Amino acid sequence: MPADPTAVARESPEEPDTGETEPPPAEPPQAEPQDGLSQDGPQDEPADSEAVLAAERAHLAESRAALRRMRETARSLSADVAADWVSRQYLESLLDQRVAALADQPDTPLFFGRMDARDGRGGDLPATMYVGRRHVHDGDEGRPLVLDWRAPVARAFYRAGSADPMGWRRRRRFGFQGGELTAYEDEPLDGRSLGPSSILTREIERPRTGPMRDIVATIQPDQDEIVRAGLPDTVCVQGAPGTGKTAVGLHRAAYLLFAHRERLARSGVLIVGPNRAFLAYISAVLPALGEIRVDQATVDDLLGAPAAGEPADVAALKGDARMAEVLRRALWRQIRKPEEGLLYTRGVSRFRLADHEVREIAASLRGTMRYANGRAAFAQRLAHQVLVLMERRGEAPDDRVQDQVARSRPVKQLVDQVWPKVTAEQVLYRLLSDADLLRTAAKGVLGEDEQAALLWRKPYRSHRSAKWTAADRALLDELNDLIERTPSLGHIVVDEAQDLSAMQLRALGRRCATGSATVLGDLAQGTTAWSARSWDEVLRHLGQDGQVTELTLGFRVPGAVLDYAARLLPHIAPGLAAPRSLRAGTDALTVRQVPDLAEAVVAEARRALEREGSVGLIVPDAMAAAHAEALAGAGVPHGLLGPDTGDGDRLLVVPATLAKGLEYDHVIVVEPAEIVAAEPRGLARLYVVLTRAVTSLTVLHRDPLPGELDAVPSR
Numbered sequence: 001m002p003a004d005p006t007a008v009a010r011e012s013p014e015e016p017d018t019g020e021t022e023p024p025p026a027e028p029p030q031a032e033p034q035d036g037l038s039q040d041g042p043q044d045e046p047a048d049s050e051a052v053l054a055a056e057r058a059h060l061a062e063s064r065a066a067l068r069r070m071r072e073t074a075r076s077l078s079a080d081v082a083a084d085w086v087s088r089q090y091l092e093s094l095l096d097q098r099v100a101a102l103a104d105q106p107d108t109p110l111f112f113g114r115m116d117a118r119d120g121r122g123g124d125l126p127a128t129m130y131v132g133r134r135h136v137h138d139g140d141e142g143r144p145l146v147l148d149w150r151a152p153v154a155r156a157f158y159r160a161g162s163a164d165p166m167g168w169r170r171r172r173r174f175g176f177q178g179g180e181l182t183a184y185e186d187e188p189l190d191g192r193s194l195g196p197s198s199i200l201t202r203e204i205e206r207p208r209t210g211p212m213r214d215i216v217a218t219i220q221p222d223q224d225e226i227v228r229a230g231l232p233d234t235v236c237v238q239g240a241p242g243t244g245k246t247a248v249g250l251h252r253a254a255y256l257l258f259a260h261r262e263r264l265a266r267s268g269v270l271i272v273g274p275n276r277a278f279l280a281y282i283s284a285v286l287p288a289l290g291e292i293r294v295d296q297a298t299v300d301d302l303l304g305a306p307a308a309g310e311p312a313d314v315a316a317l318k319g320d321a322r323m324a325e326v327l328r329r330a331l332w333r334q335i336r337k338p339e340e341g342l343l344y345t346r347g348v349s350r351f352r353l354a355d356h357e358v359r360e361i362a363a364s365l366r367g368t369m370r371y372a373n374g375r376a377a378f379a380q381r382l383a384h385q386v387l388v389l390m391e392r393r394g395e396a397p398d399d400r401v402q403d404q405v406a407r408s409r410p411v412k413q414l415v416d417q418v419w420p421k422v423t424a425e426q427v428l429y430r431l432l433s434d435a436d437l438l439r440t441a442a443k444g445v446l447g448e449d450e451q452a453a454l455l456w457r458k459p460y461r462s463h464r465s466a467k468w469t470a471a472d473r474a475l476l477d478e479l480n481d482l483i484e485r486t487p488s489l490g491h492i493v494v495d496e497a498q499d500l501s502a503m504q505l506r507a508l509g510r511r512c513a514t515g516s517a518t519v520l521g522d523l524a525q526g527t528t529a530w531s532a533r534s535w536d537e538v539l540r541h542l543g544q545d546g547q548v549t550e551l552t553l554g555f556r557v558p559g560a561v562l563d564y565a566a567r568l569l570p571h572i573a574p575g576l577a578a579p580r581s582l583r584a585g586t587d588a589l590t591v592r593q594v595p596d597l598a599e600a601v602v603a604e605a606r607r608a609l610e611r612e613g614s615v616g617l618i619v620p621d622a623m624a625a626a627h628a629e630a631l632a633g634a635g636v637p638h639g640l641l642g643p644d645t646g647d648g649d650r651l652l653v654v655p656a657t658l659a660k661g662l663e664y665d666h667v668i669v670v671e672p673a674e675i676v677a678a679e680p681r682g683l684a685r686l687y688v689v690l691t692r693a694v695t696s697l698t699v700l701h702r703d704p705l706p707g708e709l710d711a712v713p714s715r
């Protein structure tokens, strides 16, 4: 790992719980010159470390007092200055948000790092800056006491290093316990290297309880580069398990909201995750970073929950990008030939358009714009032709007359007949139940067997009673967009993106069509029948030009466990390099064959509960209820993770298909062979479940292990 802490490198006896490491080159700080810079921090700190700590604690106390004053000031502001009721409500809610944002959370340190400038520093650099989760200034003099980590100049805290100290001579990281400053660790930026930061190591090894934590104090240089990429840039991150992809995506959202607050407040930011359990797990990170207005959703939340399932091969076919063309054609097939022309009567005058003229107008508009707009344009063009006839007869009609004609009954009737109003559901219903329509729409795009696979065996009675599958939902979304444009957000973060079908990616792409995206995933963890094979493909379906970058250093999984799981890589993602871990964790892995699985699981769960931290008992889905029952029977307290429920208990029974993205201090994986056998990409599923552990992984099996895991160091 990239690190070289040092010099005074000193800690107090208590356990610290926050820290960070080192840096490569970076651009000089941009704009925002004064924000959060302390020109007069404790520069001449005493050499004695207790005295250093005392001085830093004094700065913490001063910062806390200043934050309290900032909050009091915000609280004293009144919304009464607003001119009307609506503005007052709006202003009140802004002020409430401001007051809430300024609350001091006693367990969260106000700053976690400090930078000291080189003597003879140039330009605007302050002598000292403290970096924290939010900006704190001294109200009286406006003197910045703590700088928001997202401010441009704070980038040096994450990026300055010996190769490019960026004008700074030393980085100091702080260890905290329960909001109290307990330790510090100094890193000179002069080329000396002293090995990994112990504050970072302890942060990573800190037991996991409850939801995911932010990593703001320990963001690594390569992660920081992704976090601070510009708003217009779409970034795609390939990363092995535990390399911090999710963490980086969330911090990027927080960074963008800080750097482009007004713009994104209008257009919105959305986090898309694989299921509710995952969203519950990550839900605390953005609020901890002060961002409470970010929507989090699953693809089902966005597109509509499925009401039925279907075979994986049919779902994969429906998820194929070729379906976009089939749908486009199916929609435009809804336009019909006019049965007769148009007869418009005004007073005693009659104006007639022949059916071939109507046909030509429809043909000239067909496919040139969205269906609903085309319908409106068709009415206007018909009306315009009637106006031309009026003019030929010496009348001088104006625009209002054209509107009247467009809204007249004969024109409306003709429009309804030729260019009928349709819904996405009606069109998809017809496509999946009408072999003729499907044949015409899929000609040259899908093979006959594919068409046959798409058709419903037993069609529903109507589009209203149809039970749509998850794949259908993406098709409906595509149709909806062909009918009427989907509004775009400013930025979306898509996690576990490797699992999305081309049609789902297109649906997400529409939601950032005028914005940008952060795309996160791991090709080796693709568990769907339509999992992506390359990130270029994913970006293409998303409709975004983006840079693909890779995170390679694992923060979660101990080396021994990662190496074990990596045995599967040649079988599931041959192109990917084996991941590296920050920690060796030599005794982190145990693999045991047992005669009685249920008994061994209960005993192992008990053992794990004696240790500190969370315990994930990851089992084949079909075994989840039975293991939960066995634990209940043995009186072992536990919870059972469901698709819509978050965790809460220290020991959780986790069905294998829900483990993605989650982590536990101690993981017990039960019967790998059955996990593999349960689904077509079962080996990838096994790779996912084997890489959830922070401290220890115990694999229990009665059946032989899958061959791909062979040569295991059994104990």
Ligand SMILES: Nc1ncnc2c1ncn2[C@@H]1O[C@H](COP(=O)(O)OP(=O)(O)OP(=O)(O)O)[C@@H](O)[C@H]1O
Residues within 6 Å of the ligand: 203, 204, 213, 214, 215, 218, 219, 220, 223, 239, 240, 241, 242, 243, 244, 245, 246, 247, 248, 522, 525, 555, 556, 660, 661, 662, 663, 691
């Ligand atoms: N710079 C960091 N400092 C401290 N902890 C970190 C850092 N980066 C990541 N982590 C921790 O590592 C763990 C894994 O991170 P995260 O879940 O974001 O990884 P991931 O790449 O999304 O994993 P997966 O592919 O398995 O879902 C988390 O506990 C996270 O807090």
